[in-house]
Amino acid sequence: MFAVYAAEPNRDDPLASLRVGDRPDPVAPDGWVKVAVRAASLNMHDLWTLRGVGIKPDQFPMILGCDGAGVLEDGTEVVLHSVIGDPSWSGEETLDPRRTLLTEKHQGTFADHVVVPARNALPKPAGLSFAEGACMGTAWLTAYRMLFVKSGLRPGQTMLVQGASGGVSTALIQLGRAAGFRVWVTGRSEEKRALATSLGAHAVFESGARLPERVDAVFETVGKATWSHSMKALKPGGIVVISGATSGDASAAELQRLFFLQLRVVGSTMGTREELADLMAFCDLNDLKPQIGTELPFEEAEKGFQAMLDGETAGKIVFTR
Incomplete structure (x- = not known):
């Protein structure tokens, strides 16, 4: 499948590690779902991944992208919650010492498909586009x-x-x-x-x-x-x-x-699944739309990464299919 990924860590020249090409199509294990990605937003975390921060060298290549929005195999439109907790943890997921984000352990959203735990795929409000929904999760x-x-x-x-x-x-x-x-x-x-x-x-x-x-x-x-x-x-x-x-x-x-x-x-770090649901309800009630400064096709991802690296942002940078 098509993907935007980090080939290896490069602390001094992160964009030199950026690749646009083919990666294996993911298979959803029990309790997980496969999502056809329609949009995903760029975060500073993706630049850190390219630099090798928070990820071990043997985990590369790594598909980038912490969050996104897309469609389940049954047609349900969803927004993704990127915090993945340890199955044995029973408290708030942001305090789980074994929690991870997409791209730290599991492959990310800058691809045709991504797999996430079923609880991490929340229904997308009809009032949010896929690009707007992709800004919610991080x-x-x-x-x-x-x-x-x-x-x-x-x-x-x-x-x-x-x-x-x-x-x-x-x-x-x-x-x-x-x-x-x-x-x-x-x-x-x-x-x-x-x-x-x-x-x-x-x-x-x-x-x-x-x-x-x-x-x-x-x-x-x-x-x-x-x-x-x-x-x-x-x-x-x-x-x-x-x-x-x-x-x-x-x-x-x-x-x-x-x-x-x-x-x-x-x-303060990220947020919980319940807070994400409340956030989307708040935006829906108040007709709030995320400020998207740049929207690019995934094939032009390097332009978005360069803009973030240069500090030339005017809201979220979003990649779409």
């Missing part, structure tokens, strides 16, 4: 959990999103606006700030700019480049929710500010 689910499960914010409070144009950031803007929060956003360029405004941000600022007042919560996916600004932006007792560090680990934790102002720092 970026939008991560944003939903950060905002509604981890932050403790109440409608009317002020949230700051660091970074205006990535998949998680654009989802946070749209979800926050729909939920009744005052949404502030920072962005590196006028173009990225304009995108945030078009998605519903109440105010936008240059990266690192002094804010008119401190905020109740900061949502972090950037890390080192924005961490100090995030800590300075919080009200006493405020919270920063972090789900990524694309610019690297923070060089200083700013512990004096942390304890003196009684700030809270909370980590």
Whole structure:
């Protein structure tokens, strides 16, 4: 079958490992289902896979793609939940020490077909296209959990999103606006700030700019480049929710500010199957559509990878069949 895959790990030149070609068609074991992929979205995790982060060398070649949307063999249209837990685990899957994502142990969604546990294929709302559904399972689910499960914010409070144009950031803007929060956003360029405004941000600022007042919560996916600004932006007792560090680990934790102002720092990773179902219901009720910045055929996947590597995003990058 056709697939976009990583041939081997390459830490210094990840795109040199990217291949577009044939891979074996998967067979679904007992309790799993085979999905004909119609669309799949690109995530930073796919670049990490190309670099060999979180995957052993003997697991290559690996079909890329953490999430997607498609059709079961009986015709049911589905959105995929990419967190695959250990069968013996009975708690929340994001806390399962043996959990994996697609592309870490199991082949991913950038292919004609993918196999997943039956519980990981959720019915796609009719109001979402396949391309829009393909954005739900990673970026939008991560944003939903950060905002509604981890932050403790109440409608009317002020949230700051660091970074205006990535998949998680654009989802946070749209979800926050729909939920009744005052949404502030920072962005590196006028173009990225304009995108945030078009998605519903109440105010936008240059990266690192002094804010008119401190905020109740900061949502972090950037890390080192924005961490100090995030800590300075919080009200006493405020919270920063972090789900990524694309610019690297923070060089200083700013512990004096942390304890003196009684700030809270909370980590957040992906989300549960139930949260994904709730997210899709919330989007359906509020007529929310993911911001898709670039849509490409799978055959042109390298263009999407290069755009993500260069930081030239304006929402999600989606590949379609």
